[in-house]
Amino acid sequence: MSLVRYNPFATKSVSNFFDDVFNRNITDFFGSDFSASTPSVNVVETENSYRVEVAAPGLEKEDFEVSIDNGFLNISAKKEHQEEVKDGDKYMRREFNFSSFTRSFQLPDTVKADDIAANYENGVLKITLPKKEEAKIEAAKVIDIK
Numbered sequence: 225m226s227l228v229r230y231n232p233f234a235t236k237s238v239s240n241f242f243d244d245v246f247n248r249n250i251t252d253f254f255g256s257d258f259s260a261s262t263p264s265v266n267v268v269e270t271e272n273s274y275r276v277e278v279a280a281p282g283l284e285k286e287d288f289e290v291s292i293d294n295g296f297l298n299i300s301a302k303k304e305h306q307e308e309v310k311d312g313d314k315y316m317r318r319e320f321n322f323s324s325f326t327r328s329f330q331l332p333d334t335v336k337a338d339d340i341a342a343n344y345e346n347g348v349l350k351i352t353l354p355k356k357e358e359a360k361i362e363a364a365k366v367i368d369i370k
Contacts, residue, residue, distance in 0.1 A: 262325045274353040276329065281347030288349060290342050292331070297340075297351070300326040334358070 266277040278299060280288075287301045302324040331337065331353070339354045 262327070265327060267329075273355055274335065276351040276353070278327070278349040278351075279347065280349055283344070283347075285344040288342075288344065290349075290351060292337050292340065295331050297329045297331055297353070298326065299328070299349070299351070300324065
């Protein structure tokens with residue numbers, strides 16, 4: 225085991241942003257009764273931004289709520305069930321059970337929270353999180369040796 229010095233003034237790193245996606249077991253949050261109604265999420269880093277992609281087909285953009293609260297990006301959706309059953313019809317099996325979900329991701333300090341934008345198209349909610357200027361990836365700089 226190695227010891228690492230704790231720095232209470234260190235800023236949140238980009239790796240914290242990905243903790244919820246890659247490093248935690250989903251049952252830690254929802255228990256063993258967790259159902260498959262929570263959509264899958266991709267997190268992409270580009271030179272100028274991060275992009276969160278939420279696979280949520282069958283919803284309308286009005287079903288979503290995206291917010292920022294205390295450094296967390298919160299994504300939720302709620303779909304009202306509309307049941308139209310004709311006289312004499314009955315379900316033999318019914319697996320459409322989506323009702324709602326909520327996902328939260330801790331934002332790194334390098335995100336411009338005021339410029340976050342969201343778009344829902346073809347069953348995918350895309351949230352673009354622009355980076356602050358100091359966080360953008362710069363090209364390698366060659367040092368001239370004298």
